[in-house]
Amino acid sequence: MEQLTAEFGGSRRTGTGVGPVLEKFQDVTRIAVLRGGGLGDLVFALPAISALKAAYPDASVTLLGTPVHQALLAATTSPVDEVCILPFAEGVRPGQENADELEVFLDDMRGQGFDLAVQLHGGGRYSNPFLLRLGARHTVGTRTADAASLERTVPYLYYQHEPLRALEVAGLAGAFPVDLEARLAPAPGLARPAVAMDDGGAAPLVVVHPGATDPRRRWPAGRFAELAAACAADGLRVVVVGDGSEQGLAAEIAEQAASAHVRSLAGDLDMGGLVALLASADVVVGNDSGPRHLAQALGVPTVGIFWAGNVINAAALGRSLHRIHASWVTACLSCGIDVTQVGWTAPRCPHNDSLVADVAVRDVYEDVRSLAATELPEGDA
Numbered sequence: 169m170e171q172l173t174a175e176f177g178g179s180r181r182t183g184t185g186v187g188p189v190l191e192k193f194q195d196v197t198r199i200a201v202l203r204g205g206g207l208g209d210l211v212f213a214l215p216a217i218s219a220l221k222a223a224y225p226d227a228s229v230t231l232l233g234t235p236v237h238q239a240l241l242a243a244t245t246s247p248v249d250e251v252c253i254l255p256f257a258e259g260v261r262p263g264q265e266n267a268d269e270l271e272v273f274l275d276d277m278r279g280q281g282f283d284l285a286v287q288l289h290g291g292g293r294y295s296n297p298f299l300l301r302l303g304a305r306h307t308v309g310t311r312t313a314d315a316a317s318l319e320r321t322v323p324y325l326y327y328q329h330e331p332l333r334a335l336e337v338a339g340l341a342g343a344f345p346v347d348l349e350a351r352l353a354p355a356p357g358l359a360r361p362a363v364a365m366d367d368g369g370a371a372p373l374v375v376v377h378p379g380a381t382d383p384r385r386r387w388p389a390g391r392f393a394e395l396a397a398a399c400a401a402d403g404l405r406v407v408v409v410g411d412g413s414e415q416g417l418a419a420e421i422a423e424q425a426a427s428a429h430v431r432s433l434a435g436d437l438d439m440g441g442l443v444a445l446l447a448s449a450d451v452v453v454g455n456d457s458g459p460r461h462l463a464q465a466l467g468v469p470t471v472g473i474f475w476a477g478n479v480i481n482a483a484a485l486g487r488s489l490h491r492i493h494a495s496w497v498t499a500c501l502s503c504g505i506d507v508t509q510v511g512w513t514a515p516r517c518p519h520n521d522s523l524v525a526d527v528a529v530r531d532v533y534e535d536v537r538s539l540a541a542t543e544l545p546e547g548d549a
Contacts, residue, residue: 185219185344186335187322192342193306196224196283202232202299202309203288204254204261206381207458208482209330210237211465213288214246214350216334216343220286221247223343230280234261239439240462244352252277259294278303284341288334291315291324308340327480349485350465353447360444361437363407371429372540373405375446375463377454378421379414383520384507385455387473387527389417393424394529395453399536400429404450409442409459410434451539453532455524456482464490469539471532475523477508489542491535495524 199220203213210233221229228249231237238251255273256263278301285302287309289295296316299307310324310333311317320340324333335345363373378392396406406429408418418434437445446452446463453471454460456478464470469489474482476496484490498508502519 185339186332187339189339189344190320190342192223193284196227196306198280198282198284199224199227199229200232200277200280200282200285200302200304201229201248201288202254202260202286202295203237204232204234205289206234207236207240208456208461210240211350211352211458211461212330212482213334214352214465215331215345215347216286216288216338218247218346218351219335219338219343220284220341222346223338223341224284227283230282232277236439240443243355243358243440243443244466245355246352257294257298260289260298274301284308286337286341287318288337292318292321306341309337327477329483329485330481350461351467352443352462352465354443354466355440358440358444360448361433361441363405363431363433363445371403371405372450373407373448374399374536374540375449375452375459376406376408376421377410377452377457377459378408378417379410380455380457384523385457385475385478386522387455387524388522389420390424391525391527391529391532392453393421395533395536396421396425396430397427398529398533400425400427402537404429404536404540406430407445407449408432408434409437409445451536453536469542471535471539473524473527473532475507489539491539493527493532493535495526497523497526 201217203209217229230250230252231248232252232254235253241248241251254261255270256265257270282302282304284306285299285304287295287299291312292310292315296318307318308320309318311321312324322336331349376392380386399406408421410418412435415435418432422430422432446468447466449468451469452460452463456474460470460472464484471491474492474494476494479492479494483492500507500517500519501521503517505517
């Protein structure tokens, strides 16, 4: 207990959650949460934000995030009250940093009078100093050995399930878990995009997202095309989605599948359209990427293709509605370097060989068929 007391800034434990749940701070009416990145990064942070909202029900929660976060939260119901777009800043939001714009942003944030600032953005080398510049009365977050300390910190160790890591941070602020994984719903009145195919929309809908930020996490296009063709032959409708940069990949898959039941909407949907389409799907198939994580948060069954290391950090916890196919490759296929360390404690090699190419189409297809025939409990669709 003495060691814990020292680590967590002199506060005693009052309960247990994912980690220690400490005493709540007093008189908290404004909370800032720092979490940059993409769709998946925000989805991983949402359970912690829900916990904070439950612990401090009279407080407003401001997410310091990115434009894609703002778009997602506008298209869904969530525990976030407000989104402030982060300026470009090293290690916080990649891009051309402008010192004047950064200082204007920080001045504005200090003027907000945050009572609590929560760092859910990595190990803290860049994000902890950024958080401290917000001027909040209390600060909590993760921390590597070389990062600035906050009032209460938990050690940042790379291989930890991201939503549970965030919940452990929320516990430092006295917040017990409400959900272990994110729960979202489409915003009221969100229109579902028409998916016009020759069956009139009667057949189950499978949405496929073949992209991923890191190309090594991508199942080969040929595998997705084979899967799409098998689903179409089985009477399922298949829609391939992605952003503008993934239009070529999606078109290649649709073309190779060679079926009227397979079409691409990559680059054609705004965030509201994507949310509505995912929410209407019977199954969503994808790599370890934002749309698959979003589909899970919307309560839609998913089949995920993951590299083993990403299973630890990002896979769904349950298997009733979410199936995982993992590749156990641990070395780069081109140079043999240990990929379990690359991008974390060692430099990344220049090769982009898929680490998940050995996942069998047959196995993924069987899970898609099974989930497409699953009747969801009332209220979960």
